[in-house]
């Protein structure tokens with residue numbers, strides 16, 4: 001290592017070059033541009049010495065089939081030469097492109113990484129390909145750079161899974177977490193238990209739309225599929241050739257409805273249930289009796305034969321204890337083993353499996369719920385409900401993989417663009433993924449050693465096919481690759497430039513259906529004395545345009561406004577409401593060929609200062625208090641950033657009307673989404689004040705939960721008459737104590753989502 005650093009400084013001092021921005025993603029540790037071009041034309045001659053066979057095949061395949069470049073393999077060629085290094089850090093490589101190309105590497109994996117970097121460096125077209133001369137020195141930061149794919153909710157064929165792996169390998173991901181079993185389908189052939197795939201791999205129906213949509217409808221059609229053991233071996237080998245380790249996941253004790261539909265004996269009740277076509281969490285789980293644990297060990301024994309991965313994922317998440325509480329067999333296990341409760345029973349269950357895997361020379365990894373009731377001695381933790389589980393596990397000196405929902409759930413929305421296709425919920429835009437750091441703040445160096453790396457998860461309830469899978473994965477996976485690879489992550493602006501200038505084209509070569517959401521203009525509002533300026537900002541460099549609405553449209557005269565757009569692609573429509581003005585804009589641009597409609601509402605409370613006495617959750621903090629008065633009204637399906645989300649029993653805020661006013665009435669919107677633990681609040685208390693010191697209590701309002709809007713499962717625009725004078729309005733919102741029994745998240749404080757706040761005052 002020291003030697004390389006000296007070489008690096010030598011380079012820099014001799015040529016007096018600053019580190020240039022790399023076209024490669026993830027960005028290498030060192031990238032130095034050099035004068036000159038290395039021309040390829042449409043023919044490359046390759047010296048096969050020191051180039052491992054499978055990497056040579058991969059390289060040649062990409063050159064020919066992706067670029068149309070012919071390859072001559074010639075042992076005397078000096079055009080591209082490989083050298084194996086000893087005494088270097090793991091997975092270290094360099095590329096030096098002058099008139100010839102020299103690649104040095106420390107491991108076969110790093111030789112593969114070098115080849116992928118080189119492929120990304122090819123510039124030009126057809127018969128006129130070339131390299132810009134440069135020097136690269138590179139190695140990864142984290143050992144676990146993962147992508148996960150759920151093939152249970154929707155099934156992906158062998159070819160599709162291979163393509164998923166091929167694409168991730170291009171961006172130096174090295175771990176593919178294959179979520180093979182879940183409630184809605186068992187996808188791996190187990191010879192000892194054939195019914196797992198005969199029955200468990202098929203469901204009779206699939207829920208339509210978002211599963212919280214009411215009334216719920218289904219597509220009644222047999223759906224499913226599975227991989228034979230031969231197919232799995234083939235995929236494992238395909239991944240190995242790309243230096244990707246496949247970590248298989250067999251879910252237990254929860255998310256097991258498909259397995260239990262095939263073998264009901266291993267549940268607590270023994271009742272025959274179908275493979276569900278509905279998403280969510282089900283009470284039916286594996287019984288903790290010995291026979292069920294043995295059944296799972298038998299399954300794992302076959303799984304271990306297929307997957308050489310050191311880690312085996314056993315799920316462990318979202319396992320309700322309802323059945324265990326009333327099951328005589330489970331209660332017997334609790335008594336006989338001196339366990340305190342059902343959480344300790346889950347811990348006992350996982351420990352049994354841990355011992356089994358350890359005896360076979362493997363390591364157990366599970367979702368962070370495996371911490372509850374005590375962590376099994378050899379277990380590693382995959383932290384998904386935020387960073388907390390990972391922090392706790394690392395403090396207990398267990399290995400962790402960070403995959404917090406806030407940054408790593410690629411089934412979330414990636415933009416608030418109205419055209420964004422249906423997603424499960426949540427909001428994880430490109431910038432948020434880019435911000436991800438698997439090492440939590442405040443970790444000591446010692447604790448950081450337990451963080452193996454990070455991973456993004458692709459749950460496929462709302463991802464039915466390959467096209468949408470790529471849309472949800474890319475370009476967010478590029479941002480993640482940077483977060484996991486780069487020793488010193490470049491600024492987001494640099495990433496954006498590499499993405500726009502180079503990677504767009506590169507992904508197009510592979511026909512990746514990446515999302516262009518990042519380029520869709522984002523609407524921002526600025527209130528000025530003379531009116532309201534709506535500014536559209538896009539991820540596309542140099543793109544923006546402004547729209548101006550004259551102030552006489554805001555209060556209360558509704559005619560005679562003028563709109564100035566800077567580009568022809570802007571269209572403007574106006575509809576007039578009784579008290580507010582709703583605008584919709586159609587916007588399109590070079591990268592975003594389909595136009596999209598933006599809705600914006602001008603109302604008297606726009607951009608009023610609000611002091612939030614209660615803090616919204618970091619995940620759903622939008623742009624802070626201004627989210628409530630930004631003219632963009634939260635709707636359903638919700639995309640996170642239009643709403644302010646709180647998980648507090650009491651939420652209090654104060655609005656400053658900026659002058660002593662006659663306040664007529666007030667409206668607030670609320671969201672209900674049972675599956676995401678979001679409920680309407682209980683009641684709201686209003687007070688007004690002249691100076692913000694002494695408060696005049698006005699009234700408490702019950703929320704009319706039976707309103708028509710609420711019945712339709714939409715949003716609840718709550719409104720109340722104020723009819724009082726003051727400059728400040730204080731609002732105190734109180735939720736129910738806890739989510740009632742039998743509803744997802746029971747016992748927890750319900751979430752409250754608010755938007756938009758409209759006050760009518762003069």
Ligand SMILES: [Zn+2]
Nearest residue numbers: 268287327330
């Ligand atoms: Zn039981």
